[in-house]
Amino acid sequence: MLTPQAAFDEVRLAGSKIKRATLHNMDYIIEKDIRIGDEVYVRKAGDIIPEVVEVIKEARDGNERKYIMPDRCPVCGSQVVREEGESAYRCTGIDCPAKLFRSIVHFASRDAMDIDGLGPANADLLLKNQLISGVADLYTLREKRDELIKLERMGAKSADNLLASIEKTKGNNIDKLLFGFGIRHIGIRAAQLLSEKYPSVDDLSAASIDDIQETNDFGLVMATSVNVFFRQQQTKSMIQKLKDAGVNMKSLTFGRKEGGKFEGLTFVLTGTLPSYSRSAATGLIVKNGGKVAGSVSGSTDFVLAGAEAGSKLDKAESLGIKIINENEFKIMLG
Numbered sequence: 001m002l003t004p005q006a007a008f009d010e011v012r013l014a015g016s017k018i019k020r021a022t023l024h025n026m027d028y029i030i031e032k033d034i035r036i037g038d039e040v041y042v043r044k045a046g047d048i049i050p051e052v053v054e055v056i057k058e059a060r061d062g063n064e065r066k067y068i069m070p071d072r073c074p075v076c077g078s079q080v081v082r083e084e085g086e087s088a089y090r091c092t093g094i095d096c097p098a099k100l101f102r103s104i105v106h107f108a109s110r111d112a113m114d115i116d117g118l119g120p121a122n123a124d125l126l127l128k129n130q131l132i133s134g135v136a137d138l139y140t141l142r143e144k145r146d147e148l149i150k151l152e153r154m155g156a157k158s159a160d161n162l163l164a165s166i167e168k169t170k171g172n173n174i175d176k177l178l179f180g181f182g183i184r185h186i187g188i189r190a191a192q193l194l195s196e197k198y199p200s201v202d203d204l205s206a207a208s209i210d211d212i213q214e215t216n217d218f219g220l221v222m223a224t225s226v227n228v229f230f231r232q233q234q235t236k237s238m239i240q241k242l243k244d245a246g247v248n249m250k251s252l253t254f255g256r257k258e259g260g261k262f263e264g265l266t267f268v269l270t271g272t273l274p275s276y277s278r279s280a281a282t283g284l285i286v287k288n289g290g291k292v293a294g295s296v297s298g299s300t301d302f303v304l305a306g307a308e309a310g311s312k313l314d315k316a317e318s319l320g321i322k323i324i325n326e327n328e329f330k331i332m333l334g
């Protein structure tokens with residue numbers, strides 16, 4: 001997506017020096033009649049991203065020029081298109097380096113796979129040094145540890161931290177993976193709904209447009225977008241690579257019902273329960289709207305512990321997380 005920015009003489013704003021601000025999109029530029037050479041008011045939206053809010057039209061001397069969106073991508077030179085009903089202009093290049101960079105940053109972002117330490121700077125570093133050429137390569141990056149360590153600003157410690165945080169995301173639920181793919185029109189909520197409807201990524205990739213459209217709140221545009229994404233050869237080979245690397249492709253929230261007893265609650269299972277198998281207990285939690293996570297963290301609500309519970313129990317105790325046994329779990333289930 002091509003996002004126009006304003007570049008101007010440096011000013012101090014809310015404690016920092018800035019010389020760039022977002023102009024959001026072409027509609028915004030036209031609506032506010034923002035021209036090259038204008039004097040503008042700038043503010044920090046939500047205290048983070050500076051944006052141009054208004055033009056000082058009285059200050060114009062007639063030399064201001066209207067801005068025209070380029071019809072070619074400034075990075076790869078491919079054609080830029082604006083789809084019907086959209087304000088965004090997008091690069092159509094298949095191998096656009098800018099698109100690849102954004103796809104890595106998005107994949108690693110918090111709502112997606114949540115890879116600690118893989119922000120824009122490191123994504124750029126990995127791409128520029130050709131250590132990765134797509135998101136799937138992240139999961140085989142440890143084979144290139146020697147090269148990784150040699151990169152500027154990296155070193156053994158950061159490299160190992162990065163590799164460990166990548167490794168940790170292999171077990172993520174598929175909603176994070178689906179959102180991470182950056183499928184057009186599919187936000188995190190839609191990805192969650194898909195992971196509740198389909199038992200696995202394979203089931204979703206084999207689904208018809210009609211079937212996908214039966215997902216709550218899904219329209220034809222969203223369903224088609226998902227279907228088209230999975231039919232592409234690029235997608236198929238990426239998914240195969242991710243599978244080979246051991247990235248989880250099964251839904252941990254399949255069959256989850258909205259508004260269940262466990263809505264919003266995250267459980268961690270440990271040890272052997274007297275009467276439920278691990279998968280039966282997981283099924284009950286999920287069907288009642290809860291989530292099952294693989295490890296104990298600050299966002300865990302309950303640890304359901306059976307016989308011979310291990311280190312997860314110690315961690316839960318140290319974090320003060322409520323530990324329940326099977327009987328208490330049955331009472332919660334009613």
Ligand SMILES: [Zn+2]
Binds near residue numbers: 093
């Ligand atoms: Zn491009």
